[in-house]
Amino acid sequence: MKIKEAAEIAGVSVRTLHHYDNIGLLKPETKAENGYRLYSKTDLQRLQQILFFRELDFSLADISSILNSPHFDRTDALKKQHALLQLKKKRLESIINTLEKTIAATEENKDMSAKENFEGFDMSKIDEHRKKYADEVKKRYGSTAEFRESSKRTESYTDRDWKDVTEKGNAILAEIGSLMDEGAGSEAVQMEVEKWRAHITESFYTCKIEILAGLGEMYSSDDRFKKNIDKIKTGLAAFLTEAIRIYCKENN
Amino acid sequence: MKIKEAAEIAGVSVRTLHHYDNIGLLKPETKAENGYRLYSKTDLQRLQQILFFRELDFSLADISSILNSPHFDRTDALKKQHALLQLKKKRLESIINTLEKTIAATEENKDMSAKENFEGFDMSKIDEHRKKYADEVKKRYGSTAEFRESSKRTESYTDRDWKDVTEKGNAILAEIGSLMDEGAGSEAVQMEVEKWRAHITESFYTCKIEILAGLGEMYSSDDRFKKNIDKIKTGLAAFLTEAIRIYCKENN
DNA sequence: TATAAACTATCACGTTACGTAAGGGTCAAT
DNA sequence: ATTGACCCTTACGTAACGTGATAGTTTATA
Numbered sequence: 140m141k142i143k144e145a146a147e148i149a150g151v152s153v154r155t156l157h158h159y160d161n162i163g164l165l166k167p168e169t170k171a172e173n174g175y176r177l178y179s180k181t182d183l184q185r186l187q188q189i190l191f192f193r194e195l196d197f198s199l200a201d202i203s204s205i206l207n208s209p210h211f212d213r214t215d216a217l218k219k220q221h222a223l224l225q226l227k228k229k230r231l232e233s234i235i236n237t238l239e240k241t242i243a244a245t246e247e248n249k250d251m252s253a254k255e256n257f258e259g260f261d262m263s264k265i266d267e268h269r270k271k272y273a274d275e276v277k278k279r280y281g282s283t284a285e286f287r288e289s290s291k292r293t294e295s296y297t298d299r300d301w302k303d304v305t306e307k308g309n310a311i312l313a314e315i316g317s318l319m320d321e322g323a324g325s326e327a328v329q330m331e332v333e334k335w336r337a338h339i340t341e342s343f344y345t346c347k348i349e350i351l352a353g354l355g356e357m358y359s360s361d362d363r364f365k366k367n368i369d370k371i372k373t374g375l376a377a378f379l380t381e382a383i384r385i386y387c388k389e390n391n
Numbered sequence: 392m393k394i395k396e397a398a399e400i401a402g403v404s405v406r407t408l409h410h411y412d413n414i415g416l417l418k419p420e421t422k423a424e425n426g427y428r429l430y431s432k433t434d435l436q437r438l439q440q441i442l443f444f445r446e447l448d449f450s451l452a453d454i455s456s457i458l459n460s461p462h463f464d465r466t467d468a469l470k471k472q473h474a475l476l477q478l479k480k481k482r483l484e485s486i487i488n489t490l491e492k493t494i495a496a497t498e499e500n501k502d503m504s505a506k507e508n509f510e511g512f513d514m515s516k517i518d519e520h521r522k523k524y525a526d527e528v529k530k531r532y533g534s535t536a537e538f539r540e541s542s543k544r545t546e547s548y549t550d551r552d553w554k555d556v557t558e559k560g561n562a563i564l565a566e567i568g569s570l571m572d573e574g575a576g577s578e579a580v581q582m583e584v585e586k587w588r589a590h591i592t593e594s595f596y597t598c599k600i601e602i603l604a605g606l607g608e609m610y611s612s613d614d615r616f617k618k619n620i621d622k623i624k625t626g627l628a629a630f631l632t633e634a635i636r637i638y639c640k641e642n643n
Numbered sequence: 644t645a646t647a648a649a650c651t652a653t654c655a656c657g658t659t660a661c662g663t664a665a666g667g668g669t670c671a672a673t
Numbered sequence: 674a675t676t677g678a679c680c681c682t683t684a685c686g687t688a689a690c691g692t693g694a695t696a697g698t699t700t701a702t703a
Contacts, residue, residue, distance in 0.1 A: 426668085450660090
């Protein structure tokens, strides 16, 4: 499905999809030879998720970190979105109520107290809920600061850049794979972990030690990462996790 | 009432009130000697109006032109806001509906059609309504283009600037007042009308002839303007309207 | 089969409604 | 007399796109 069709179905602009692609929020599954973005059904499902979150005033950075989180649970998300939408509805009803009171007051030429005039506009309850949800995710998977930095930098990446980054990463992983016999704590492996960390810092965001620790655990616990890494060599994911654990202990 | 108190009652930030002052959307009734902004009850009522409009995604420029329009009718506005808020509520309910359907579908492992996934997100009905309302006002009272230009320029006005502008305007009006015997079509009066037009262009926005025509009518029909002008000399408002009518005919 | 119409891409600057400091006065209470 | 809460202006920063400009593709039609 080409971009215009996707945009029309979802009711967003083509520019919006371009933007979401740029910041890495929604990268179409495939890119045709002519450079055209091709959206799949899965992409549209992700887009629906994005729109639900956007309706609830989540920032795109937060949406990004939520959707990309290894702990992301679609069913759970849908339910939390439902709760939040109900809150939003209540707020709206409250505002309508205030408006109706105001109309009544003007018609009867009474006046309302200052506070009464502004009942319902408050957003803090919704904000709180939203923040709580967003924070829950961030604790586990790097803060928004890293995401923002990453988004900013990857925004200007061309297809070529992406390819380079992936290849460079895979090269390091392959090297680590070939060193599995030496043991996770060996100097050679530890040097590669250092390289891996530098690679992340160069390509995405400043990879602080705590972040690296989080990533290390993820590589084994999250299937999406695990599968990709084990594709390079079986057992590599677990080995990498262990190696990073040691690295983080030593460099703390 | 000082700015913080006003902000707290309304549930907006102090910065927001600063901003609204800067763009001329909500200028506090009085300014204390020490420069402090002092908000009155009327100011708060206007702020309530602003918040209602903002809730409906009117741009501040549009809100400005609506609230400043001589044709602004508070009761009418409240009713239209009510209608729009109902539309917004319906949209929200529709989104909730889609969300519930999505939850049900995932639980039963069915899948939904692409279109079904995005039902309710559409804003066009609301947008249309809003635009219609905003346009209604703009037709009568200068377009947003003029308002934007005006806002931009007055943003950097200091108190001194405002005083200068007002005084200069009053001087021209006084001159016209003293020429009332010569007749509205006389060369002397027509020259003053030209000056008046230049004054508006210099101080606020490019005063095209059609805009001037609109303003001319307003000076008599709108009491807020009429009163102020007649303060300078009785009958001046009507005289000015007539003089501008002639000017616009001749310069068309 | 050419050619226009419709769609696609990538820059790159513009916009709206404030947020967020920086630097400096004002006022009430201790 | 000082501290802390409040006020001011100035000015740069941000988010989520909008809006061209320029150029390559694809598809419909003459």
